[in-house]
Each structure stands twice: as structure tokens, then as C-alpha cells.
Amino acid sequence: MLKLIEAIFAGRIQTEDIDTVGSKQFRGELNCNTAQCDKCGECLQVCPVSAITINEYNRPIIDYKRCVFCGRCVDACAGCALYHSNLEALPEILTGSSVDVGRVTNIRPGRSLHVRHLDAGSCNACDFEMGALSNPLYDLHRFGVSFVASPRHADAVMVTGVVTRNLEKAVHMTYEAMEEPKVVIAVGACAAGGATYGETYAIVGALDKVLPVDIFVPGCPPRPSAMIVALLAAADLYLERSKSMGNK
Amino acid sequence: MIKVKSTGLRGAANVCSHNGRNPLTAMFACDETVLGQGYAIYCLFEDCHAHDIQVVRAQFEMDEELKYESLTPLFPAAAWYEREIFDMFGIEPLNHPDLRPLVLHESYPEGFYPLRKKVAVDANIHGEREFKIATAQGEGLFEVAVGPIHAGIIEPGHFRFSQAGEAILQLDAKLFYTHRGIEKAVEGKTVDEALFIVERICGACSIANTLSFCQAVEKLSEKSVPRRAWVIRTCLAELERLYNHVGDTGNLCAGVGFTVPNNIGARLKELLMRCNEQVAGNRFLRGMIVPGGVLFDIDEEKRNVIASTLDTVEKEYERLVQILSEQDGFLNRVKNTGIVLKKTATDLSMVGVGARASGFSRDSRKDLAYGIYPELSFDVITEQAGDVYARLLVREKEVRESIKLVRQILELINSEDNSGLRAADLTYRAEEGSWGISESARGSDLHWVMLDKNQKIYRLFVRSASYPNWPALPVALHGEIIPDFPLVNKSFELCYACLDR
Numbered sequence: 001m002l003k004l005i006e007a008i009f010a011g012r013i014q015t016e017d018i019d020t021v022g023s024k025q026f027r028g029e030l031n032c033n034t035a036q037c038d039k040c041g042e043c044l045q046v047c048p049v050s051a052i053t054i055n056e057y058n059r060p061i062i063d064y065k066r067c068v069f070c071g072r073c074v075d076a077c078a079g080c081a082l083y084h085s086n087l088e089a090l091p092e093i094l095t096g097s098s099v100d101v102g103r104v105t106n107i108r109p110g111r112s113l114h115v116r117h118l119d120a121g122s123c124n125a126c127d128f129e130m131g132a133l134s135n136p137l138y139d140l141h142r143f144g145v146s147f148v149a150s151p152r153h154a155d156a157v158m159v160t161g162v163v164t165r166n167l168e169k170a171v172h173m174t175y176e177a178m179e180e181p182k183v184v185i186a187v188g189a190c191a192a193g194g195a196t197y198g199e200t201y202a203i204v205g206a207l208d209k210v211l212p213v214d215i216f217v218p219g220c221p222p223r224p225s226a227m228i229v230a231l232l233a234a235a236d237l238y239l240e241r242s243k244s245m246g247n248k
Numbered sequence: 249m250i251k252v253k254s255t256g257l258r259g260a261a262n263v264c265s266h267n268g269r270n271p272l273t274a275m276f277a278c279d280e281t282v283l284g285q286g287y288a289i290y291c292l293f294e295d296c297h298a299h300d301i302q303v304v305r306a307q308f309e310m311d312e313e314l315k316y317e318s319l320t321p322l323f324p325a326a327a328w329y330e331r332e333i334f335d336m337f338g339i340e341p342l343n344h345p346d347l348r349p350l351v352l353h354e355s356y357p358e359g360f361y362p363l364r365k366k367v368a369v370d371a372n373i374h375g376e377r378e379f380k381i382a383t384a385q386g387e388g389l390f391e392v393a394v395g396p397i398h399a400g401i402i403e404p405g406h407f408r409f410s411q412a413g414e415a416i417l418q419l420d421a422k423l424f425y426t427h428r429g430i431e432k433a434v435e436g437k438t439v440d441e442a443l444f445i446v447e448r449i450c451g452a453c454s455i456a457n458t459l460s461f462c463q464a465v466e467k468l469s470e471k472s473v474p475r476r477a478w479v480i481r482t483c484l485a486e487l488e489r490l491y492n493h494v495g496d497t498g499n500l501c502a503g504v505g506f507t508v509p510n511n512i513g514a515r516l517k518e519l520l521m522r523c524n525e526q527v528a529g530n531r532f533l534r535g536m537i538v539p540g541g542v543l544f545d546i547d548e549e550k551r552n553v554i555a556s557t558l559d560t561v562e563k564e565y566e567r568l569v570q571i572l573s574e575q576d577g578f579l580n581r582v583k584n585t586g587i588v589l590k591k592t593a594t595d596l597s598m599v600g601v602g603a604r605a606s607g608f609s610r611d612s613r614k615d616l617a618y619g620i621y622p623e624l625s626f627d628v629i630t631e632q633a634g635d636v637y638a639r640l641l642v643r644e645k646e647v648r649e650s651i652k653l654v655r656q657i658l659e660l661i662n663s664e665d666n667s668g669l670r671a672a673d674l675t676y677r678a679e680e681g682s683w684g685i686s687e688s689a690r691g692s693d694l695h696w697v698m699l700d701k702n703q704k705i706y707r708l709f710v711r712s713a714s715y716p717n718w719p720a721l722p723v724a725l726h727g728e729i730i731p732d733f734p735l736v737n738k739s740f741e742l743c744y745a746c747l748d749r
């Protein structure tokens with residue numbers, strides 16, 4: 001028992017501020033030095049999930065819903081124009097809202113969100129990172145966000161993975177079990193873009209084929225910090241929605 | 249490889265298994281009609297003495313009826329493989345004791361066999377099939393249904409308990425919810441294209457899956473992998489085993505609601521994940537291993553990060569171990585709970601921690617001696633009791649072994665000259681099957697690959713470590729109570745994603 005108490009008090013406070021900058025090596029957001037780009041189109045060829053398109057100024061545009069941050073386009077880039085920065089690609093809100101995703105990490109009182117996790121067919125890396133949100137370094141509770149056991153208690157659902165045939169019904173039932181208003185978050189390239197494994201007999205597709213998606217989190221898997229940003233944005237979005245519902 | 253007719257499978261398998269001494273490592277089918285050969289069933293037996301895997305191939309002629317005498321009565325380990333083969337290919341094992349569907353759930357029609365070559369990869373065929381869950385019937389018995397969506401943050405599976413009062417009389421698990429058709433998805437892709445999908449079969453076993461796949465294809469090529477690449481691969485493989493084991497030690501405590509060690513484990517795992525990101529650019533170490541070698545080096549800066557992370561983790565993990573060994577309430581819950589006997593472990597050809605905790609000493613790093621493992625010094629940990637505590641002890645001791653291994657490898661990377669990181673431009677022999685194996689945190693992970701004449705994947709079969717261990721879970725829970733289910737489940741810590749594919 002003494003050892004246990006000792007262990008509790010031995011450590012300093014471990015919790016850290018949310019930082020969306022990765023380590024030096026981290027393959028984050030893609031940037032392009034347009035001056036060095038010789039417009040060869042190699043990056044388009046090698047991308048396994050067809051996440052790259054070229055816009056009218058001959059600049060590669062990345063679809064972060066699909067991108068799995070594999071680095072193949074960077075390796076293939078002959079002119080060394082494309083590179084990964086170590087910044088996380090941030091979650092985006094897809095439905096109309098005034099919430100500013102860039103500013104949600106400022107801790108402010110009066111925010112709360114109850115979340116249900118739903119694995120729709122993931123490789124489990126996204127799920128593991130979601131599990132990490134409760135570890136002492138991220139300590140999700142301090143933001144007023146907690147995971148609940150049933151969709152009936154949830155304000156938001158965080159979905160990981162491509163929707164598989166075997167889970168399609170469960171995805172619908174989970175969503176139906178939630179009260180209005182509700183927020184749907186698609187976590188990772190599978191749920192957001194659905195292109196990871198291509199189209200197969202067993203895959204329905206990205207989450208938006210089945211449910212209305214409000215927020216997506218880029219990454220394969222997204223880092224825990226990006227998930228927290230998404231959850232805080234969801235909390236604000238939820239508040240906005242309940243207010244507008246109340247006004248009706 | 250021993251080639252027989254379909255009618256000779258049982259006999260040949262019996263000989264290869266040496267009366268059950270060589271465990272059945274995998275069994276799968278392949279539609280070779282496009283190659284003009286009909287269907288084939290492959291059985292892989294691990295020959296423990298020869299450090300090799302023996303392959304039996306049973307051939308169905310083009311117009312032959314797709315039926316054969318089931319192997320399950322001889323090898324209980326064949327039960328799931330044969331169900332899967334029936335689901336995916338429609339090859340029927342006669343006299344199989346339990347031929348219910350396994351992989352394809354209710355929304356697939358009967359007679360839909362997705363891995364047959366004439367079925368399109370994106371076939372969108374809907375229908376209905378019966379998917380019976382096995383339950384016990386009798387007066388006073390009742391059922392408890394759990395899942396597929398659980399209360400915690402875990403993967404989906406449905407568990408049906410048949411209860412006689414408090415005691416679990418029978419448990420049936422309906423799994424394969426995350427079945428994504430990966431084996432079909434990679435068909436027709438080049439090795440490099442497939443690699444990216446293989447890396448995403450499972451998060452927690454990313455390295456193991458990639459390494460097994462790469463080894464399988466490398467055996468089909470003339471070029472050899474540079475030594476330094478092997479040193480780096482081994483480092484990654486042990487880092488993966490390490491973060492899993494450390495995290496799983498903490499998770500197991502969550503199974504009894506013991507929060508302090510649970511959080512210590514979670515924190516240490518986080519430190520290891522951050523170390524992973526600094527080494528590979530991805531917290532799951534993705535994007536480093538490729539056929540022929542590795543993409544980049546572990547330079548001195550990274551080596552220092554690894555070394556200092558190991559020092560911290562080692563010290564604090566030992567404290568965690570100490571806490572667990574001194575808590576009577578905790579020990580009470582984990583000892584004598586969820587027992588798997590050695591006989592069960594061998595019958596089911598279990599692997600990894602699950603096998604070793606029941607006295608079945610198997611470790612592909614020693615048994616199949618791949619890569620540079622033969623020159624590294626480490627022990628295979630075994631326990632005899634087969635309960636939750638034994639599985640915890642095996643994990644705890646394996647953490648020490650992995651730390652020891654990573655330190656040896658860091659020395660090697662340091663001392664050795666840079667012999668190149670990757671053999672480039674590999675070409676592969678076509679129409680020849682090849683296996684690759686590696687030891688994940690959950691046990692040996694086996695891939696079997698065959699390429700066609702255009703260097704595209706013709707067939708990939710993935711038998712992850714969780715596959716042979718899942719059937720042991722219901723056995724371990726016999727007579728236990730439902731509140732012990734999460735604990736026993738976490739003591740195996742099996743993946744759903746790798747199993748379901």
C-alpha cells in the first residue's frame with residue numbers, strides 16, 4: 001500500500017498543454033515550394049489514396065480527408081518541392097458554424113461534451129490514440145470532455161475506420177440512439193476519406209456515405225492532440241446547435 | 249512442399265504434423281483457376297526441430313467437386329481456418345463439427361464467395377444469410393449479449409454469454425466486424441502498393457505485419473536485405489513489442505478497476521509512442537520498413553532518444569511491477585482466473601504470450617530464427633499456470649527482454665558501418681508461394697504471398713497472432729463470472745483488426 005501511495009505522490013504533475021506541433025521527424029501537413037516544383041506530376045502518380053490534385057496555378061492541393069501521411073509523394077518529388085512540415089493538419093468543421101478550430105484549445109469554463117466512440121472498421125491505431133486521450137499527459141477530463149458508455153448518453157460520436165458491411169447496421173443504430181442535437185466526428189483518413197483500402201466487397205465507404213459528418217480529423221492515425229482539438233470544436237459546435245434549437 | 253490430391257490432404261497433414269508435435273500454423277485456400285490449376289488448400293506446419301515451416305498443398309482439379317474430409321477432428325486448430333475457407337471460397341470440409349459462417353455476416357447472401365477470382369473486388373452484392381450464435385439451452389439458463397459496440401474505447405465484437413446463474417456456461421464470440429476484404433483489396437496490386445495497405449491491417453501490429461509481408465516477398469527475390477536494414481528492422485520490431493507490452497500491463501489493471509497502475513502504464517506507453525514518432529515520424533512506426541530494407545536510418549540523435557526513453561521506462565516499469573506484485577486484492581483477482589491448460593494451448597496451436605503463459609514455449613524469433621535474432625541474446629519467457637497472472641508475468645518479463653534487446657541493437661547500429669539500407673529494384677519469382685513470419689507483441693504473425701507473372705499480388709493470406717488465440721478465450725472463461733470477462737480478455741489483449749482483415 002505504501003508503495004502505491006508513494007507512486008501516486010512521487011510523480012510531478014504530468015499533464016501538458018495541447019501542442020499541435022510534432023517532433024522534428026513527424027510527417028505532418030504537406031507544403032510545396034512552388035518555385036522548385038517542376039510540375040512533373042510524380043506526386044499524383046504515387047499517392048496510394050489519390051489525395052493530390054493540381055490546381056489552376058499548377059500547385060499540388062492535398063485532400064486531407066484522404067491523405068494518410070505516408071510520405072510517398074515527398075519521396076517521389078523530383079524537384080524536392082514537396083515536404084512534410086511537423087505541424088499537424090488540423091480538424092475541419094464541414095457543416096456551417098462560427099466555431100474557429102484554431103482557437104478552441106484556450107481553456108474556458110462552461111464547456112462540456114459527452115462522447116461515444118464507434119469503431120466502424122478501423123485498423124485500431126485510431127482507437128488506440130483515442131484511448132491515449134485519457135492518459136495523464138493529455139487528461140481529457142480537464143477540458144470537460146468525457147467518454148460515455150452508451151450512445152444514449154452521448155452528445156457526440158467519434159467514428160474511426162471505414163464503414164464495413166459487417167458494421168453498417170451498428171453504425172446506424174448507434175447514431176439513431178443518440179438524442180438531438182448531436183455531433184458526428186470522423187476520425188482519421190479511413191472515416192473521413194474512406195480511400196485507405198480502396199473499394200472492396202466488404203467496405204461501404206467513408207463515414208459520410210452513412211451519416212452526416214460535422215467534423216473530420218486528418219491523420220493516419222491523427223495524433224491525440226488533433227483529436228482533442230476536434231473534441232473541443234465539437235463541444236463549441238454542440239453548444240451552438242443546442243442554442244439554436246432552444247431558440248426555435 | 250508436399251503436393252497431394254484433395255483426397256490425400258488428411259493423410260499428408262497427419263504425417264506433416266508428426267502426430268500433433270508440429271503445430272498447424274496456418275491453413276488457407278487459393279483460387280488458382282486462372283493459372284489453370286483449380287483450387288488449392290495449403291496447410292502450414294511449423295517444424296520445431298528444423299526451424300522451418302512445412303507446406304502441404306492439396307489440389308482440386310478444375311472440374312472436381314469442392315469438398316474434402318475436414319481436418320478439425322484431427323487438429324482442433326483447423327476449425328476456424330476451415331470455416332473461413334468455406335466462407336471465402338465455398339470449399340466444404342465434410343464432417344466439420346461446427347460449420348457456421350465466420351467472416352461474412354448477415355448482409356452477404358449464401359453462395360457468395362468473395363475470394364474466388366471471378367468475383368470482382370468491389371462486388372456490391374447484398375442478400376441474407378443466417379448467422380447463428382451458439383448458445384446453451386436448458387431450464388434456468390439465460391443469455392447475456394454484449395457488443396459489438398462496447399462501453400469502452402475498444403474494437404467491435406459481439407459476445408454472447410450463456411449463463412447458469414453467475415457462472416459462464418458457454419461463450420460465443422461473433423467477430424470479423426471490421427472485415428475490410430484486405431486480402432482481396434491487394435490482389436492485382438504491386439508489392440509496393442500492397443505494402444501501404446498491409447501496414448494498415450492493424451495499428452498495434454503495423455511493424456509485425458509489414459515485416460512478415462516483406463520477408464515473404466523478399467524470399468521470392470534474388471537480392472538480399474542489407475545487414476544494417478535488418479538491424480534497424482529488429483529495433484523497430486522490439487520497440488513495437490515494447491510499447492504494446494507496457495501499455496497492455498496497464499490496461500490489464502483497468503480490467504479490475506485498479507487506476508493507479510493503469511495510469512502509470514498509460515503514461516509509459518505514451519512516452520514510448522513519442523519516442524516512436526521521433527524515430528519513424530509516426531507514432532505507430534509506420535512508413536519505415538519496405539521490401540528490400542528500410543527507408544531511413546536511426547541516426548545518433550534518434551539512438552540517444554531511444555536510449556534515454558528506455559532508461560526512464562525501465563525504472564518506472566519496475567516500480568509498476570513491484571506495486572502489482574504487492575497488492576493482495578489485485579493478486580486475488582488475477583490468480584487462478586481464466587485458465588488455459590497447456591493441452592488446450594497445444595491443441596489450438598496458440599502463439600505468443602497466450603501460449604507461453606500456459607507452458608507452450610513458442611517464439612518465432614527463436615523457432616524460425618529470422619533476421620539477426622540468432623545473434624542476439626534473449627530468453628523465451630514461459631510460465632506454467634495459464635491464468636491471467638501468468639500472462640501478466642510473461643509480459644512483465646518480456647518487457648525486460650525487449651529492453652535488453654533494443655540496447656543490444658543500439659550497440660550494433662553504433663558499431664557497424666553503414667552497409668546500405670535498401671536493396672533496390674527487387675524482382676520476384678512468379679507463381680510461387682512464399683511465407684514470412686515475425687513475432688508481434690501477441691505472437692507470431694504469418695503472411696503467405698504469391699505473385700503473378702506481371703509482378704502483381706495473386707494471393708495474400710494473413711494469419712495474425714490473434715487468429716489462433718481468439719478461440720482460447722471462450723475456453724478460458726468456462727465457469728468464470730462475467731465481471732472477470734474484461735480482465736481475462738485484456739490478459740490476452742487480442743487484436744480484432746488483424747483477425748478480421
Ligand code: SF4
Nearest residue numbers: 047067068070071073
Ligand atoms: S503523404 Fe498524403 S498526399 Fe502524399 S502520397 Fe501519402 S497519402 Fe498521398
Ligand code: SF4
Nearest residue numbers: 122123188189190220
Ligand atoms: S485512418 Fe489510418 S490509423 Fe485510422 S483506422 Fe484508418 S488506417 Fe488505421
